[in-house]
Each structure stands twice: as C-alpha cells, then as structure tokens.
Amino acid sequence: MNIAFKLNGKKTSVTIPEDITLLTMLREHLNLTGTKQGCEIGECGACSVLLDGKLVNSCLVLAPQVEGREVVTIEGIRGLDGGPNDLQQNFIDHGAIQCGYCTPGMILASEALLSAHLKPSRSEIREALSGNLCRCTGYQQIVDAVEATAKSRNLQSEGQKNNG
Amino acid sequence: MDKKTKIVGEPSKRVDALEKVLGTARYIGDYKVPGMLYARVLRSSHPHSKIVSLDISKAEKVPGVRAVITCQDFVNNGCFGRFMNDQFILAYKKVRYAGEGIAAVAADTPEAAYQGILAIECILEPLPILSDMERALDPDAPQVGPDRVDGVHPNLVVHNIVHKGEPLELIQDCPVQLERKYHTPHQDHAYLETEGALAIPFSDGSLTIYSTDQSPFINQSILMQVLGLPQTKIRVIQPVIGGSFGGKNDLSYQTSAQVAALALKTGQPVRMTFSREESTIAGYMRDAMNMYVRIGADQDGTLRALSFLGILDSGAYASGSYLTTWRACIHATGAYRFDAAHVDLKSVYTNNGYSGAFRGYGNTEVCFAIEQAIDELADRLGIDPIEFRLKNCLKLGDTTPHGHTLKESVGLTECIEKVRALSDWDAKRKAFSKHNQTSSSLRKGLGVAIFFHGVSLGAEGVDNASSTIQVNGDYTISLSSGLTDYGQGSRTVYTLIAAEELGVNPDRIIMYRPDTDTSISSGPTVASRATVVGGNAARLAAQNLAKIINLAAADILHCRPDQLQRVGESFIGPDEEPVSWEMVIQHARQMGLILSNQSKWEAPQIDWNFETGQGIPYYAYHYGAQVAEVEVDLDTGKILVKDIWAAHDAGRVIFPQGAAGQLYGGIAQGIGYALMEEVIYDDGYLQNLNFNEYTIPTACDVPDIHGCFVETDNPIGPYGAKNIAEPAMVPTAPAVLNAVAHATGQRIYEIPASLEKVLLMRDLQRPAQHNLPNHKFLVTRQKILKVQ
Numbered sequence: 001m002n003i004a005f006k007l008n009g010k011k012t013s014v015t016i017p018e019d020i021t022l023l024t025m026l027r028e029h030l031n032l033t034g035t036k037q038g039c040e041i042g043e044c045g046a047c048s049v050l051l052d053g054k055l056v057n058s059c060l061v062l063a064p065q066v067e068g069r070e071v072v073t074i075e076g077i078r079g080l081d082g083g084p085n086d087l088q089q090n091f092i093d094h095g096a097i098q099c100g101y102c103t104p105g106m107i108l109a110s111e112a113l114l115s116a117h118l119k120p121s122r123s124e125i126r127e128a129l130s131g132n133l134c135r136c137t138g139y140q141q142i143v144d145a146v147e148a149t150a151k152s153r154n155l156q157s158e159g160q161k162n163n164g
Numbered sequence: 165m166d167k168k169t170k171i172v173g174e175p176s177k178r179v180d181a182l183e184k185v186l187g188t189a190r191y192i193g194d195y196k197v198p199g200m201l202y203a204r205v206l207r208s209s210h211p212h213s214k215i216v217s218l219d220i221s222k223a224e225k226v227p228g229v230r231a232v233i234t235c236q237d238f239v240n241n242g243c244f245g246r247f248m249n250d251q252f253i254l255a256y257k258k259v260r261y262a263g264e265g266i267a268a269v270a271a272d273t274p275e276a277a278y279q280g281i282l283a284i285e286c287i288l289e290p291l292p293i294l295s296d297m298e299r300a301l302d303p304d305a306p307q308v309g310p311d312r313v314d315g316v317h318p319n320l321v322v323h324n325i326v327h328k329g330e331p332l333e334l335i336q337d338c339p340v341q342l343e344r345k346y347h348t349p350h351q352d353h354a355y356l357e358t359e360g361a362l363a364i365p366f367s368d369g370s371l372t373i374y375s376t377d378q379s380p381f382i383n384q385s386i387l388m389q390v391l392g393l394p395q396t397k398i399r400v401i402q403p404v405i406g407g408s409f410g411g412k413n414d415l416s417y418q419t420s421a422q423v424a425a426l427a428l429k430t431g432q433p434v435r436m437t438f439s440r441e442e443s444t445i446a447g448y449m450r451d452a453m454n455m456y457v458r459i460g461a462d463q464d465g466t467l468r469a470l471s472f473l474g475i476l477d478s479g480a481y482a483s484g485s486y487l488t489t490w491r492a493c494i495h496a497t498g499a500y501r502f503d504a505a506h507v508d509l510k511s512v513y514t515n516n517g518y519s520g521a522f523r524g525y526g527n528t529e530v531c532f533a534i535e536q537a538i539d540e541l542a543d544r545l546g547i548d549p550i551e552f553r554l555k556n557c558l559k560l561g562d563t564t565p566h567g568h569t570l571k572e573s574v575g576l577t578e579c580i581e582k583v584r585a586l587s588d589w590d591a592k593r594k595a596f597s598k599h600n601q602t603s604s605s606l607r608k609g610l611g612v613a614i615f616f617h618g619v620s621l622g623a624e625g626v627d628n629a630s631s632t633i634q635v636n637g638d639y640t641i642s643l644s645s646g647l648t649d650y651g652q653g654s655r656t657v658y659t660l661i662a663a664e665e666l667g668v669n670p671d672r673i674i675m676y677r678p679d680t681d682t683s684i685s686s687g688p689t690v691a692s693r694a695t696v697v698g699g700n701a702a703r704l705a706a707q708n709l710a711k712i713i714n715l716a717a718a719d720i721l722h723c724r725p726d727q728l729q730r731v732g733e734s735f736i737g738p739d740e741e742p743v744s745w746e747m748v749i750q751h752a753r754q755m756g757l758i759l760s761n762q763s764k765w766e767a768p769q770i771d772w773n774f775e776t777g778q779g780i781p782y783y784a785y786h787y788g789a790q791v792a793e794v795e796v797d798l799d800t801g802k803i804l805v806k807d808i809w810a811a812h813d814a815g816r817v818i819f820p821q822g823a824a825g826q827l828y829g830g831i832a833q834g835i836g837y838a839l840m841e842e843v844i845y846d847d848g849y850l851q852n853l854n855f856n857e858y859t860i861p862t863a864c865d866v867p868d869i870h871g872c873f874v875e876t877d878n879p880i881g882p883y884g885a886k887n888i889a890e891p892a893m894v895p896t897a898p899a900v901l902n903a904v905a906h907a908t909g910q911r912i913y914e915i916p917a918s919l920e921k922v923l924l925m926r927d928l929q930r931p932a933q934h935n936l937p938n939h940k941f942l943v944t945r946q947k948i949l950k951v952q
Contacts, residue, residue, distance in 0.1 A: 033194035034187020036406075038356055039440045043855035046356055074187030088185035092177055095821035098829065099651025100184030101356040101406030107185065126863040133855065135354050135407050136651050138828030139863040141821075 005066045008076025016063055023047045023058040026073060034074035034104045038133075045132030048105035049073050055112035055131075074104035077111065086152060087111060090145040098136030105132050110146045118157070120150055171664040172818050172883050179656045179675055180404070180649070189404045192360035192376050193437045200362070201230055201270040203423050203436035204277040206284050207446060208259035208266055211295075211515040211848025212306065213288035215257055220267055223283040228276025231429040232284070234267045238425065239392040244417070246382065247486035248321070250310045251414065253390050253421040259288065260308055260480035261517050262849055263445035265418060270426035270434045293515050293848045294319070297477035298454065300512035308480060309513035321482045321511040324493040327777035328565045329504030331458075331469035338460025338468050342541050346457065346533035347914040350477070350843035351450035351836075353522060354860050357406020359447065360437035361420040363427035370397040371424050377416040378408050380678045381646055381685040386417045387424055395680075398424075402677040405650035409833070410521030410690065412650065414483050415447040441853040449843050450522035451485055451511065452477040453492070455533040465547045467556040469504040470565075472496040472534070476511040476519075476526075483520030485511045487624045492526025494781045497565045498534035499558045499576055499616035505565035507777070515848040521690060523833060524890045527617055528897070532915065535613040535898035540911060548593070549902065550584050553614050558787075567778045573886075575813030575876040576787035580614055582811035586870055587791040593906070600907060605798040609907025613895035614789040618782030619878070619886050620693035623772035629686035629697040631705040633662060634760035635713075636674075639746050641666065643705075644676045646686030647698040652889050653822035654694040658702040660819055661882055665706035666713070667730040668745060684762065692786075692887035695818060697767060699882040704763035712759060716752030717743065768880060784878050786891040788812035790831070792899040796907040801919030803904060805835055808896070810871040815878035815886030826888045827871045834896020836861045842916050 004013040007030070016029050023040075026032045026049070035058055038046030042057040049058045050072040079085040084092065087110055097103050106129065113120060113128035120128065125146045126139065134142065183189040220232040235241040235256040242253030255266045269280035292306040299305050300319040309318040335341055361375035371393075377383040380400040387398045400420070405412065419436055426434040438446065458471040476492065478485035489511040496507040522528070542552035557576050563569045584590070589610065596608040621627045632644045643662050649655040655675040663670040676683065686698060714725040714735075721728065721737030728735055734742035752759055772779035793807040808831055817823045840859050844851040852858040877884040897915055904922070905911045912921050921927060 033190070036191075036356070037193060039855045041440075041854055041856055044356060044440075078186075084182065084185050091185045092181040095178065095825050097178060097181050097184045098653065098825055099355070099357065099405065099407040100180070100189050101191065101651075103184045104187040122868065123864075130862040130864045133356060133860060133862065135356055135409070135833070135860060136829045137825055138830070138832035138869065139866050140828040140869055141825055143863065143868075 001064065003064055003067045005068060006070040008072055018064055020063050021059050022049070022061040022063050022066055025063040026058060032073050032075050036101055036104060045105045045109060046102055048108045048132060050108055050112060053115060055109055074107060077107055087114070087145070087149045090149045094141045094145040094148060096137065096142040096145040102132060102134040106134065106142055113146065114150055114153065118150070118154055122147060169664055169883060171660050171670060173816060173820065175821065176656070176660055176670060176819060178653060178822065179659050191357055191404050191406050192362060192374060195362050195374055195403065195435065197364060197433045200433040200435055201272060201426070201430060202274045202277050203268055203270045203426055203434050204274070204281050205265040205422065206267045206281045206286065208255065208262055208264045208288070210259065210288050210290055211262045212291045212293045212308065213259050214291060215255060215259065215266070216287040216289045218267065219285040222285065223269060223280045226276065226280045226283050228272040229269055229280040230272065230432065231270045231426050232267060232280060233422065233425050233429065237429070238390040238421065242390045242421065244386050244390055245482060246413065246484070248482040251481045253418050261515055263517065264480065265422070265446065268422040268426060270430055295514060295516055295845060295848045297452065297475050297512050297514050300514055301510070308515055319513045321478045321513060322486050322489050323510045324490045324774065325777035326493055326497065326505060326507040326566055328502065328567070331471045331504040331506045334469035334504045335458055335460035335471065339463045340461045340541065340545055341458070342537055342544065343458045344537055344540070344913060346455040346536065348453045348529045348532050349915060350452045350516070350519065350845070351522060351841050352444060352843050352858055353409045353411030354858065355407030355409060355411060358438040358440060358443035359412060359416050359419055360435065361416065361423045362433065362435040363420070363423040364433040365427040365431055370399070371427060372399045372401060373420050373424060374401050374403045375416050375420040376405055376412050377420065378412040378648055378650060378690065379688040380648065380680055382688055383417050383420050384680045387421055390421050391424060400680045402648055402679065405648065408650035409523045410484070410525065411447060414520060440855065444853045444858070445850055448483055448518045448520040451488060451519035451529070453529040455530065457533055457537045459537050459541060461541055461545065465545050465552055465555055467500055467502055470497060470502050472507045474509040474530070476509060477514050477516055478511045479514055479516045479518030481518040483518055484525070485519050488521065488526040490624065491618065492530045494566065494618060495527040495616065496530040496534060498531070498538060499614055499787060500556045501558065501562055502565045516845040517850055523830065524894045525691065527615070527890070527894050528837065531613065531615050531894045532898045535615070535895065536901055536911065536913070539611070539902045539905065549612050550580060550589055553612065554580055557614060558616065566781055568780045573784060573815065573876040573878045574787060575874040576614065576616065578874045579787055579789040579811040579813055582872055582874060583612065583789045583791045583809045586811070586872065587793070587809040589791060596906065607796045607798060607907035609794045609796065609903035609905070610791060611899050611902025611904070611906055612789060612791045613898035613902060615895045616785040616787050617891040617894055619784040619786060620696055620767060620782070621691050622770050622782035624691065625687065627687065627693070627697060627767035628764055629701040630684035630762065630764040631658070631701040632684060632760070632762045633705040633709050635749055639749055641668065641673045642676065643673055643702065644678070644683040645698045645702060646678055646683045647694045648678055648689040652694065652826060653819060654698060656822055657695050657699055657819050661699055661702045662706040665703055666710050668733050692889040692891065695885050695887055696881045697765060699818065699885060700765035701763055703882045704765050705761045708761040708763055709759065712757050713748060713752055716755055716757060717748045719755060720748060720751050783880055784886060786812065786814055786886045788891055788895060790895045790899040792903045794900060794903040794907055796904055796922060798908070801922035803839055803917060803922060805867055805900060807867050808869045810869060811874055812888065812891060813874040813876050813886070814888045814891070815881050816875050816884035817873050818883060818885050823873065823888050824871060827892045828869050830889065830892025831869055831896050832861050832866045834893045835866055835900065838897035838900040838915055838917060840916050
C-alpha cells in the first residue's frame, strides 16, 4: 500500500506492506536508521519518534496509522545550520552520551517534554524520560542536559517577550 | 604526580558525541550492503539434551534460503573457548542450555530465513537437567561439563583459593563472631543494542567482519581457528557498539563465525541481528553466587579472621567464569587486614543458561557479601559502621591477606572520610536512628560500603597494549588502539593523552575504532584496563612521535629540542618568532623524517601462586566508598534510594566528564542489582526475556548522585591514572542493603531486595512452569523425545 505523510517537515510518500510498524518503515523502507530498534514491545524507548508532536514508541505504531500525519525522527532534529540544535549541543556539553544507542530516543523524549513544559523540575524531567531506558549513563548527565536546555530556552523566550 | 598538564584532567568532550546526538552513528543493525542475506539461528528449546538427529535438507529447499550450516561446517566441529575449549559455534552432539544455537540459515529475507529454520528437522533426547549449583559437584549429578581425565568432577569449572593462616581456629577464639549465607542472582547486561554481525566475502577468499564484539582481535583469532583461515584472510572491523559491560564476548564471536561461514558458503554478505528476547536467551549473564561467610573480631573492633566459601553458577559453559572465580576470590576479603583468611571459591557447570564477564567480574558479587557481613559485625559490636571500617581498612604500608604490601597509592581512608563528610553521615545516621524508633511506617536508613578493585588483568593474563600514530597530509593526526570503545569513552581518553603529549588541539586527532588490519592486537578490552594499559600505549606512541617532530622544530628554530616551548600549537625557540604546527610538519617532511610511530606498553609482571593462594595479584588497586540513603515503606515494602554519595580513588582522572559518567552509570547498575534485577531460571528455563519482565532502573529509580574523585598517584598508570568502569558499580548494592538494614533493623541476605523480601523477609515462589515462555523467535520445531 501507499501512504503519504509529513516526515521531518517534508511531504513523503512510500509504498510498503500494510503489516509493518512505523519503526520498520523508517529503518527499512526510508533508510532512516537514527531511530533505533530496542525491545520492540514499547518498554525501552529506543525507537521513540514524535507523531503529531507527541512522543510515541514507533515499534507500537503500525505504519499505515501515520497516513496524513506528521512524524519527526532524530534526523529531523537539527539546528538552523544543519548541525546539532541547542538540546543536542547540551547533550554533548554535559556528557549525556555513552554508547549512544538510547540517545536519539532520549532527545525526542526531551523535545516532547520541553515543548509541553517550559520549566520542568529535575524530577519532572526524570518522569518524562522514564519511558526511555539508558543502561550506560545513570541518567544524571541527561537530566543535566535537558535542564540546561530548558533554562536557556526560557531565557530566550523571556527575552523575546521583553523585546516584543 | 605529573600535575602539569594542559589537556589531561581538564574539561573536554567525547570525540564520538556529535554523530550520536545526530543519530548518524552506525551500529551493526544499521549496516546494509548490496546482495546482503539475512541469517537466523535455530536455538535449543530444551536445557540439556542429546541431539539424536539433525536434518537440514528440507530447509535448504525452502524458497529464498541460500545456505544452512551446522557444527560440521567448522574446523573441529567449531570447538572454541576463551579460557577453556568447551564451547561450540553451533551445538555438537549435545545442547547444554535452552537457547543454544544448533543450526544457522542465510536467506534473501528475514522471513525466508525464519521459514528455513522451521524446516530444519532436529530431534532432541532430553538428559537430566542440572539447575541447582549446590548439587553440581555431587557424585551423581548430571554431567554438564566436558569429560575430564584428571579425576576432577566434570562439573567443576575452576577452584581458586586465597590462604593466610588458619582462620577457623582464630574465629572460634574471637569474642564476636558472625556466620552468614548470602546469595547474588544472575544479572543481565541489558545493553540497549543487542548483538549482531555482518560478514562480507571477497573473491580472494578473504572476509571482512563487522561485529558487536568487545575485543576484535579475539574474534579474529577464534574465526581463524574455527574457519581454518590464516590471519591475512580475516579482517574484523569495529562498528559503533551500543554498550557491553562485559557482555559482548562469546555470543558475538559465535555470531561472527556463523555469518562468516554462511558468507563463505554463499559468496554473499550475510548479516544477523537479534531481537531482545533472542539476545537474552542466547547470551550470557553475570554468574549467580552462594557465599558462606564466617568472620571474627575482638571486642575493641579489630577484625581478626575470615572464612569465605563460595560457589558460583557458570551455567553451561566456562566462558569468563574461569577468571571471574579468581577475581572474586582475590576480592572476597574486602579491603581489610586480617590475621588469617581463607577464601575458597568453586565455579560449576549447570544448565542455567551460561555466565561470563559482567562489570566487576566477581568483585560485585563478593563485595555484596563481605560488606554486609562487616556491617552486621559493626552493629553487633555497637560501633559506627564507618568507624569500624576506618579502623580495619587497608592503608599505605599494610599487607593484604594475599601477602601484597601496599607501598603506594592507597586512597581508601580519604575516600571513606570524604563520603562521611559529603553525606553528613554522623548527624544523619543519628537522626534516622531516632526517627526509626517512632511509629512511622516510612523508615529511613543510611548505609556505607567500601571496597578495592585490582587494576587491569593482574594474574589473569599477559597484559600489554599497542597504539599507532601518524601525521597525515592535512596535518591531522591518526591514532589507533587495539582496544575497543563500546561507549565507555576510551577513544576520548586516548585522544586527550595524544593531544597532551603532542601539544595539539584534540580536534586535530582522529582516533579510530579498532580494525585488525590497521591496529595492533592489545589483548581484550576488559577488566577496566583501557585507560591504564591502552592509555600508556597511546602516550608512548605520542611521546615517540613528539620526539621526531621536535627535531624538526629545533632545526627551524636553531636550538636544542629541550629548549623548545609551546604557545598553543606553535613552537618557539629561545630567540625566535613562533613557528606553526603546519610549518614544523612541512619542515620535518623536507628533512626526510617519518612522522609515525607504533608503540607497545607492557604492564609489570605480577606474581600469584595459584596453589598456595598467596602472592601479588594485581600491581595496583582502585579504592572507594559509597554511602546510600534510603526510605523504606513498611506498608508496601518499597525501597526508595534517595541519595548516593561516592568517593573513588581512581588515580589521576584523565577525562573528568567521562569518569563521572562511568561513576553514575555504574551506580545505576548497582541500584538495579540491589533492588530489581534477577534473571530467573526455572529448572533451566529462562523466564524473563524482555524489559517487561526483566526490569532495569529508569530515570525515576536513580537519584542525583554526588560523586568525587580522590586523586592518588598510581605510578604505573598514565599521569597516575587507575580505572573506573567496574569499580563504580561494585559497592553500590551492599551500601543500599546496609541502608535498608539501618532503616528496618532487618537484613536481607539475598538480592534483589524485592517488595516481598522487605515485607516478608522471603521471596514468593511462582509455580514451576517447566517451559520456555512462548516467544516468536523461539522455534520449537525440534522434536523432544519423552524422558524415559
């Protein structure tokens, strides 16, 4: 079957078998391997993507379900220059990465949080990331990175308000 | 200590961070090459069986199937083993655990490979299952281990001892004695990336393998052995690895050999990757241990003698347990002085999956026992647990129970004092004790654990590493090591070391992942040895290259090399203008100098006598102390870890952000080990195959951790460095359990400390299922004959 949807800001159309997951479609049919295959039962969050702005495990979404909707994967998270955005830069600066396998999912979960909560506390950040497992970092530097991003985005938005 | 560094020990960032945040880092599952086939393995659905017949002829005829292999496709039936040759690439005659590979299929699509597996006809004749490690050495126990000719029980993997004096006599005379049994469970590495391998064949009969292996050179040597190919025909390249923690050895090597044989047979590239369930059932775990501790002290709190007996469940194969047993043995005394100590550990074969290396390598298990015993003894004496440890712990000049007199770099006392101060131990401990006398069902506890951990391999093997370095045409520098970065950060550590020695910006250095064609064998990437052994090799190579470059700089600047100074990357002589790095490199080339070096660093010889159980087991030790604060809800049994303070003597820290990350990550795994993680075998059948049944800590289960490093000078390590990866995890579980004891007044001698253990002081048994959970990957096409 053919499905059409918005992928990382671009109109996309792809022909796929109807019984595959969004994860398989992204990785095997669209060659977007930044989304990682983890447990395939929605427990680990390695395959997290944004569907209409909401965080989902792409292993639990059937590909045809995204027809006409908007999907954002790690490949769609970029700064204006095509490099890392502020959150990704904070992951680098705060050492929030070790093996890196959970990192794309963590970044999408963090973006989902930051789009909904402007000033999350550390425990709210932990809660928001609790669907994304990381076996390497102990989460602390990830929480640091998200906290730093929230602070700087808040300063920016307050600055914009003041200027406006 | 060599404190005058510009880059080492200063804030810096990971060299592989950018590709990981952008999602462009390529792991094995992301590799696709033209014409690539997909492989799959038929795995045993029974824990212990004779293979009566194995017929692959129908599988070979399945549409899309290109090749099917069994043990017969390998030299000597694919027999291999890292320390004992007891394992096979695919099962030979018998299967010894549920999940063991029997045959492998390569096909055009994953679906065709699955159909191929279904078409294999395999008949298994069940043998008695050995699931209780305590029964393994009984004369009538089912034989799981290989035949032996020396009269030793075939189910014994290895027996190790530490022996000093006669502790039992001494303990009997001690006014305060304690006798306890402890149990630690099998633990799953649970790296987020499962294992996999890709083999690409070439027309000259050679193969290139990409694999999730911890040690590519070990993979290469096993491939040479089981495929009967020379070294020149096998190239192993390390892709980005998604975590290891000791777990990406044996199964990754088997998988590599399977795809290699299938690639040779078909002439096409072959890749195999695993679902979470298949990774869990096929791979290996941390061993489970039963430990029997007897310990005696004087009334004044002086530790006198220790007897530590233990049995370690290695499952179906020896794997890393062969050496885990020894490392456990050395560390079972804890970081204490004893007048007499006897440690006696045996690892045994069973049909409970199989066990090998996992962060801490035996020390994590024994530390849980000895640190709870020490704590309970302190309670009994009415001495504060920290005071008791300070009184008895190893200090500079002390002799360990092994006979090792510690002449340098013992930061243990300082670590204990640090966590005491950071955690506000004295005030908090008193306040919590008082609180716990009230009727509140929310109890509070503070617990401590201390430890030591031998640096690198010690008596476990030959200990050296090599690095290559060269200046490239564009003035960048290529650096290689034979050791792997599977996420722990060694590529960054080597980059910082080389940048320090060459006086260049770390961005100028390209640190490669290992490739057996271009880097040099450096032994296994294990035992938290990458920083010390690999770091010394990288430092030597960079120092040797710097000497050559300095000749050119001195020539331009008309001075002696020892008169050279650096400003940024530029060189200056006594009287002249700065000369840029690029100009010096150009000049060196004009002088005909070869701007490359290859250096090997060898660790000092150590001296351990396996017969007497005395000697120098390691050339240096990491020391550390952790304090845990918990809240225990007596109504639900829920334990909340509120805070952890950790002070570690890791020698000089080279990459602070990476060292902190290792510390936090190790502690998180320790919290999981203490409270929730246990691989359950029901009569040999693994019960928890995925993250819904095997839970690991989430961001909500780990508190903000307060870590610090006590930097002593390890004269053997680069710039004084020791290690951090394994030591970070070792003391966490006993610190948490000691805090639980403080909170509840009751001790839990078996981890994980589940709700029911807290509430009922015992585990709830689930009814025996005697069956594998029915998961899609497990093909039960094998016909199992009825047990006679």
